[in-house]
Amino acid sequence: MIDVNRRLLGLAFTHPFLMHASLAVALTYDRHLNKSINCHRSLEECYHWSQSTTLLNKRLREPIEAGDKDPIWGTAAALAILSFSSPDACTPEESWPMKPSAPSDLDWLRMSKGKNSLWHIVDPLRPDSLFHVMTETFAMMFSPLPENGIKGISSALATICLLGESSTAENNPYFYAAHAISRILDIPDSEISTGNTQIFILSINGGFEDLLRAKDPVALLLLYLWYRKAGRSIWWIELRARVECTSIFLYLQKYHQMNPAVREFLPGGRALAAH
Template sequence: MASAGPREVRERRTLRRSRFGCRNCKLRKLKCDEGKPHCNRCSSFGVLCNFMSNIPDLQPIAPETGRRLAVRETGELQPPVTSAVWTADESTSYQLNAKCQDFITRYLGRSLITPDDPNMIHVNRKLLKLAFAHPFLMHASLAVALTYDRHLNSSFGCRRSLEECYHWSQSTALLSKRLREPIEAKDKDPIWGTAAALTILAFSSPDAYTPEESWPMKISGHSDLDWLRMSKGKMSLWHIVNPLRSESLFRVMAATFALMHSPLPERGIDGIPRALAAVCLLKVSSTVKDNPYFHAAHALSQTLDLPDSEVTTGQIQLFWRSINGAFEDMLRKRDPVALLLLYLWYRKASRSIWWIELRARVESPSICSYLRLYHNGNVAVQAFLPGGALADSWN
């Protein structure tokens, strides 16, 4: 095992993948045993196996009546509640079970994204009303609420529940279907709200549950930085729905959007701590054209001196915007300085944003392990890691 290189390990893993597995196993990133008519993983998870194209993704198994069922906290299936509450549009409907109704009362009536932001609370209350007329938004909202509940009540490495997977999958499928149809004015806010929720779900749900299994320690795969692809997908909808149009409920967030898209410096190192500028090889004459870390270092530095309680989603997503071009390539190649910048961003952002903390739980220690294992000789990088010479001053 010690002599096996990354390519040999990758080839062995590739050979073990199932080629004709069901879509549920692919969505859950598990090896399917390809059993017919139901694979073992779908049967144990309580969903209909969908190697056939006419079976929906992650559809809970219904007993003889074929009625849509709700899911207890224990994972058992139960009939819908008697006091029916529905979310429905012209083509789709979903009956909320007792737990969904409880989560609406407990979580969705306030802002889960940034609890202390009055603008987000205003937006969230209006989105909740829209969710009853747009099932794709309701499913996305419930998935975020379930993820938040898991964040509050679970320990390190807790896996996503069947309910989370179901609502996430349903929202993705319904939104995809809606985007293939003409977009009406009444649909624009629900579409943007759903896209934002799906981005949060993608970010807060890493594939791995331990640092050893997580990127960047794991062998490269198609899911590397998948949250970044989801974020770019959301931003591709900007010109279609225009969240800043006059009648948009998101217009109250204009200042947040402006911060997300604020221009970064074009030259120099003003505002970047000296130690960070040194490890990034940044100088007074540096520009984004001659240094791939330039914008990422500037974006990160805007939050480092702020109290954790003052860090906002706008400032956090300014760093997201810097992950493109040469810097994104360096990150995908596991460049040590690029990984260090991401690690420092995780450490700062995860203290104030709960859905970032869910990914940081596994990727932050994974980045540290990778840098210690493969770049132990890079003294400048090691100084920032826990136990390093600069670690205390960066906490």
């Protein structure tokens, strides 16, 4: 990543959309380091983010040349990070899912899917791409999940997700998400990486995404477990987890406190203690 970032910095001087994205990410990272400052995005952060988005959208309406592919992918990745790391609320009580539902809920997920839609256009794994060195990371991100069964999933998690040996993604909407989160729950924090955390993000689609938007308690619980694990190691995940992870906890505690299976995964519960 050090080599990738150094080469991206060089490209930023000839691609303004990447330069603005890089500056916005740098300012966001400063916000992460100084936890005592106002949680809202700074004006400078918003300016560079907006400029990058406008310039990238303009560039994508034109023919894509070979020299633009890496800057476009780097910018798209930066914009996805910016979207995820910038929750609109400063307190758990004002954050999703505690706040009333709105069309903007899970906007960061739309940005993540938008970035991935560029994959076949820019092909970051092509031999001459500066991202080619991240082949193993991408392979981890897109590594296939099981087609059926509950191997690797704890009995408590399988029970609350209603998963069994005959379960598949077709007959259980939690199937992929449960397998994805199970891949990282027992990994030491020092080994958590972008590659293994993104498996869960990629599993948020179809029926599971619908359940998450509807604030289904099991879907929220899976996202909560992911925040608790991934947020300890990835700075831009931690920025959102500060408020949204706690908001999920408060929501489950307020509206589903009578569900003993859910309580087992919240602080003090045996299922959470096992991880």
